[in-house]
C-alpha cells in the first residue's frame with residue numbers, strides 16, 4: 001500500500017457557470033496537482049451523472065436539468081495514461097428535499113462551487129483496466 005504525505009492544501013472558488021469536471025482539472029493543471037483528494041460544496045444549475053451497470057459494464061448517463069445544492073462531492077486525482085485523471089461522485093439536494101447523485105460527469109454546470117483539495121506528494125497512482133470490474137482502477 002503506497003503511503004503519501006501532504007504539503008499543500010488548495011482552496012478555490014470556481015467560476016459561475018463553469019463545468020465542474022473541467023474546473024477541477026483546470027485547478028489541477030494550474031497548480032501541478034497530480035495526486036490528491038478533494039471535496040466540493042456549492043450549487044449546480046444542472047447535473048450529469050453516471051451509474052455503472054455492473055453486469056453490462058457500461059455507464060448510463062442521467063441528466064438532472066434543474067437547480068440543486070451540492071450536498072457532497074468527493075473525489076481523487078490520479079493518473080490515466082500519464083495525464084491527470086479526476087474521479088468524483090456527487091450527491092445533490094433538490095427543492096423538495098429529495099437527493100440524487102452518481103458518478104460525476106462532464107455537463108455538471110455550477111451555480112457556485114467551493115473546492116478544497118489536499119495534494120499528495122509522490123508518484124500518482126496510475127489507473128489501468130481491471131478485468132474483474134471492467135473499470136479503470138488504481139494499479140497498486
Ligand code: ZN
Pocket residue numbers: 087088089103104
Ligand atoms: Zn465513479
